[in-house]
Amino acid sequence: MLKDVVQVKPLGGYRLFLRFEDGREGEVDIAQLIEFRGVFASLREKPVFDQVRVDVDLGTIVWPGGGDLDPDVLYAQVTGEPLPDLTPTWAA
Numbered sequence: 441m442l443k444d445v446v447q448v449k450p451l452g453g454y455r456l457f458l459r460f461e462d463g464r465e466g467e468v469d470i471a472q473l474i475e476f477r478g479v480f481a482s483l484r485e486k487p488v489f490d491q492v493r494v495d496v497d498l499g500t501i502v503w504p505g506g507g508d509l510d511p512d513v514l515y516a517q518v519t520g521e522p523l524p525d526l527t528p529t530w531a532a
Contacts, residue, residue: 444499
């Protein structure tokens with residue numbers, strides 16, 4: 441699936457507006473996806489959370505301190521489409 445994130449905009453709470461390279465767009469509540477621990481602990485502070493940006497090399501969103509999220513997970517959240525089955529064919 442892997443659709444790159446091309447735009448991000450912080451909204452109220454821990455929600456983000458995302459646009460993907462195929463034009464699909466929508467909102468994601470990041471608080472439903474992460475625990476604010478470890479690399480994500482600082483995101484509990486709204487000014488830090490709002491520093492989110494698109495990393496064009498990774499094709500996803502990143503925050504200061506190195507936190508990032510899988511673009512497939514974000515795409516599935518926005519579109520409602522299931523995550524791809526990554527089970528190797530030899531393991532099925």
